[in-house]
Amino acid sequence: MATLVWQAPMTYLSAGDEAAFFTWLQSIPGVVAVRGVGxxxxxxLKSRRISQASLRELIALYSRFGGRLSELAQFENTSNTTWFRSPAAIWYAGVFAEVPDSSVEEASSGRAHRPGDVARLED
Structure with a gap:
């Protein structure tokens, strides 16, 4: 089983917007329970292996309602990596920016750097 955690505050623009969020979320195949904890x-979710359609719905839902897309990286597998990890995909930076991959390099300081890291000058 896999668990996604949405952090408060979640912002809804109306009661209908909130209802649409929960209706959409609960309609995604593989979602088995939704509950508030604090x-x-x-x-x-039933499993970390979800269908392409379910993963695309989660990407859309997270994008629309401001979820942490990086949580969805756990659903990458050999059958979806080609389209899911495509750098051309609009969600790529949000999902994989924080996930280490083969582009991690060791700098002379011994600290790991990823593309997009900000270099700091030392005094």
């Missing part, structure tokens, strides 16, 4: 919303 200021978090825990979304339980």
């Amino acid at each position: 200021r978090e919303l825990h979304v339980s």
Whole structure:
């Protein structure tokens, strides 16, 4: 089982917007439970292996309602990596920016750097 955690605050523009969020979320195949835990919303999924359609729905839902796209990286597998990890995909930076991959390099300082890291000058 996989669990996604939405952090508060979640912003809805109306009661209908909130209803649309929960209706959409609960309609995604593989989602088995949605419950509030403190200021978090825990979304339980049947498995980490979800269909392409379900993963695309989660990407769309997270994008529309401001979820942390990086949580979705856990669903990458050999059958979806080609399209899911494509640098041309609009979600790529949000999903994979924080996930180490083969582009991580060791700098002379011994600290790992990824593309996009900000260099700091030392005094």
